[in-house]
Every structure is written in C-alpha cells, then in structure tokens.
Amino acid sequence: MANLETTLFGQKLKSPFVLSSGPLSHSGAALIAASQAGAGAVVTKTISLVRADNPMPHMVLSAPNTLINCEKWSDLEAADWIDREIAVAREGGAVVIGSVGLAPQDVRELAAKVAAAGAHMVEVVSYTEEAMVPMVREARKLVKVPLLAKVSPNWPGVVRTAVECVKAGADGITATDSFGPILRIDVATARPMLGGPFGHGWLSGAAIKPITLRIVSEIAQAVDAPIVGTGGVARGVDALEMLMVGASAVGVCSQPILTGLKAFGRLNRELSQNLDKYGYASPAAAKGVALPHLVDREQKTRLSFDYDPAACNDCHLCVDLCPYGARSLSKDRVMGLDEDKCRHCSFCVSVCASGALGVREGLRNRR
Numbered sequence: 090m091a092n093l094e095t096t097l098f099g100q101k102l103k104s105p106f107v108l109s110s111g112p113l114s115h116s117g118a119a120l121i122a123a124s125q126a127g128a129g130a131v132v133t134k135t136i137s138l139v140r141a142d143n144p145m146p147h148m149v150l151s152a153p154n155t156l157i158n159c160e161k162w163s164d165l166e167a168a169d170w171i172d173r174e175i176a177v178a179r180e181g182g183a184v185v186i187g188s189v190g191l192a193p194q195d196v197r198e199l200a201a202k203v204a205a206a207g208a209h210m211v212e213v214v215s216y217t218e219e220a221m222v223p224m225v226r227e228a229r230k231l232v233k234v235p236l237l238a239k240v241s242p243n244w245p246g247v248v249r250t251a252v253e254c255v256k257a258g259a260d261g262i263t264a265t266d267s268f269g270p271i272l273r274i275d276v277a278t279a280r281p282m283l284g285g286p287f288g289h290g291w292l293s294g295a296a297i298k299p300i301t302l303r304i305v306s307e308i309a310q311a312v313d314a315p316i317v318g319t320g321g322v323a324r325g326v327d328a329l330e331m332l333m334v335g336a337s338a339v340g341v342c343s344q345p346i347l348t349g350l351k352a353f354g355r356l357n358r359e360l361s362q363n364l365d366k367y368g369y370a371s372p373a374a375a376k377g378v379a380l381p382h383l384v385d386r387e388q389k390t391r392l393s394f395d396y397d398p399a400a401c402n403d404c405h406l407c408v409d410l411c412p413y414g415a416r417s418l419s420k421d422r423v424m425g426l427d428e429d430k431c432r433h434c435s436f437c438v439s440v441c442a443s444g445a446l447g448v449r450e451g452l453r454n455r456r
C-alpha cells in the first residue's frame with residue numbers, strides 16, 4: 090500500500106488529509122477526535138475577537154454529498170482557544186492549524202497568541218478579498234510558525250490574490266472555501282432553508298469539486314508554495330485528482346460531517362488504493378502530474394471508441410442518453426455507432442458505469 094505520510098512546511102503528517110475549519114473543529118476535544126480518526130492535521134474553527142452567534146438553521150443537506158450552510162466562525166471566546174483548547178488538541182497528539190479571521194483587527198490581536206498557545210501553523214481567513222493581503226502581511230510580522238492564507242472561490246481575482254498573499258509572506262495557500270452566496274427554498278413553507286440575511290448560504294461538498302480543482306490548478310502554476318486543496322473531496326479518488334492539479338495536502342470539511350469521522354479512515358484507505366492503482370508511491374509523487382496537460386485542448390481529432398461486450402451490463406444508457414441518437418446496441422451486444430450522427434462528445438463513455446465503453450486516449454468510466 091502506498092505510504093500516505095506527507096510533509097507540510099517540514100511538519101510530518103501521517104496523512105495528507107486535513108480537517109478543514111468547520112463544525113467538527115469546534116473544540117480541542119473535537120480536533121483530537123478527528124486526528125485519532127486519521128486526519129493528518131486539523132484546523133480550528135475560525136477564532137475571532139467576538140464569538141459567533143449563529144442564525145438557525147445554519148447547516149442543511151442540499152444535493153447528494155453536498156451541504157449548504159451559513160455558519161459563522163467559532164462560538165467559543167478567543168480566550169477559550171488561547172488558554173485551553175489549542176493546548177488540549179496539541180497535547181492530544183493533533184497537528185493543529187489555528188484559523189484566525191475575519192478582519193485585520195482579529196489578526197493583529199490574535200495571531201501571535203494563537204501561535205504561542207501551541208498551534209503548529211496559523212491560517213488566516215477573510216470574508217473580503219481586499220482585506221486578505223493586509224491580513225497576511227500583519228500575520229507575517231507576528232508569527233514565526235508556517236502561515237497559510239485561505240482564499241475564496243467567490244473572489245474575482247482569487248488566483249492573483251493567492252500570488253499576492255505569498256508575496257506578502259504566506260508560506261502556503263489553502264484553496265479554497267465554500268461557494269456562494271446561494272439559495273434553497275423549502276417548498277412546504279415557501280421560506281429559505283437557511284436562517285440569516287435573505288436565507289443566503291454557501292455550498293460545500295461534492296458539488297464544488299470542479300470549481301476547486303480549476304482554482305488549485307491555476308494557483309499551483311502561479312506560485313511555488315504548498316497548497317492545501319480544499320473543497321468537494323468525498324472519496325480517495327477525488328483527493329488524487331486534487332494532488333494531481335498541484336495540492337500538497339487535501340482539506341475536507343463536508344465529507345466527515347456527512348458520514349462521520351470514520352470518513353478519514355475510508356479516505357486514507359481509498360487514496361492509498363488509488364495511488365497504488367495508478368502507480369504513485371506517495372501523495373508527493375502524484376503532486377502536479379496533471380499540470381503539463383492543462384494546455385489548449387481545442388483538438389478536432391475524432392475520438393476512437395472501444396467496447397468490451399464482456400464488461401457490458403446491458404444498461405443501455407449509452408444508447409438512450411446519446412443526444413444525437415448515434416449509438417445502437419443489439420441484443421447480442423454488438424455496439425453500433427452512426428459516424429454521421431456522432432459529434433464525439435464522449436457522453437456515452439461517461440454514463441457507462443460498467444466501464445465497457447471507452448475511448449482510446451483512456452477515458453473509461455471516469456465518473
């Protein structure tokens with residue numbers, strides 16, 4: 090089995106999975122529980138000068154494997170974290186990343202205290218793009234431990250801001266955060282599903298993975314600094330995808346909320362299996378391997394499909410879902426393709442869960 094040990098800023102992690110800041114990082118004891126369940130490092134709930142008072146409700150299920158939330162920062166006093174919870178987590182064996190936000194004043198007053206309380210690293214997080222770089226600059230003056238800047242997918246210049254954060258002294262980037270604002274309505278009551286202003290919330294979990302991957306890939310090509318790729322990872326194979334676009338470690342928040350802390354054991358096992366399957370000895374060996382392929386893919390060469398009748402489960406989706414009616418499949422599993430109708434979009438391959446249908450370049454059951 091591939092070894093999952095990962096090094097982040099010289100700190101050894103038993104796994105590349107990091108519990109991101111969220112409800113499961115609400116206290117020192119919660120951080121220990123996540124670490125014991127298999128997280129390589131754990132991020133505190135965001136510590137701020139004023140404790141949060143959350144609207145109700147503030148966290149509900151949305152699409153499969155996906156959450157919407159309007160949960161604020163930590164509802165503990167900053168002093169609770171500084172005087173007790175960080176030390177509890179560290180003494181309990183966790184690698185602790187102290188999250189500090191959400192405005193420059195919070196960093197000024199809290200960053201040094203969070204580091205002195207025992208955080209192995211500090212992560213700075215902001216609600217606004219404008220405040221981020223000044224907050225990093227401020228934090229850099231105050232803390233010697235490795236400094237992460239957490240950037241948001243909702244900022245128009247997210248990649249440029251990540252670059253500026255590194256120039257301002259961040260050692261690495263956490264990319265990214267939940268996506269929004271978004272809205273869901275409870276049709277039984279005609280009211281928003283979430284409390285808070287306008288019922289607006291933020292999306293996290295499986296639905297946001299493609300957004301995260303694109304941003305991580307661009308930041309990885311723009312800065313030479315470790316990235317904690319965070320957003321949408323639900324399975325080991327998602328984590329491999331995140332490493333391939335340049336992440337050094339992989340943040341998860343929604344998946345352990347949705348399936349319990351045992352998610353860390355499963356994610357570790359699945360990542361290890363996928364690293365073995367695709368021939369990578371470690372997470373570091375897979376880092377950035379997709380980046381050279383992110384070039385102009387506007388090629389017009391027609392695809393060459395292959396079909397394995399022995400693997401086919403006769404689901405017929407390749408035929409039924411072809412928008413152009415180009416596919417046919419006989420009862421004795423002879424696959425047909427009308428080349429005049431086929432636009433070579435490859436959707437038939439995408440919907441083939443059994444992996445019977447593929448394209449020569451290698452696209453086979455990549456859902």
Ligand SMILES: Cc1cc2nc3c(=O)[nH]c(=O)nc-3n(C[C@H](O)[C@H](O)[C@H](O)COP(=O)(O)O)c2cc1C
Nearest residue numbers: 109110111135158266267293294320321341342343
């Ligand atoms: C309920 C909830 C609360 C969160 N609270 C925080 C927070 O206090 N600070 C923070 O930096 N990120 C917070 N996040 C964002 C997560 O750390 C993470 O960046 C985001 O959810 C994307 O990862 P995921 O798709 O694995 O959940 C929160 C996310 C959720 C779902």
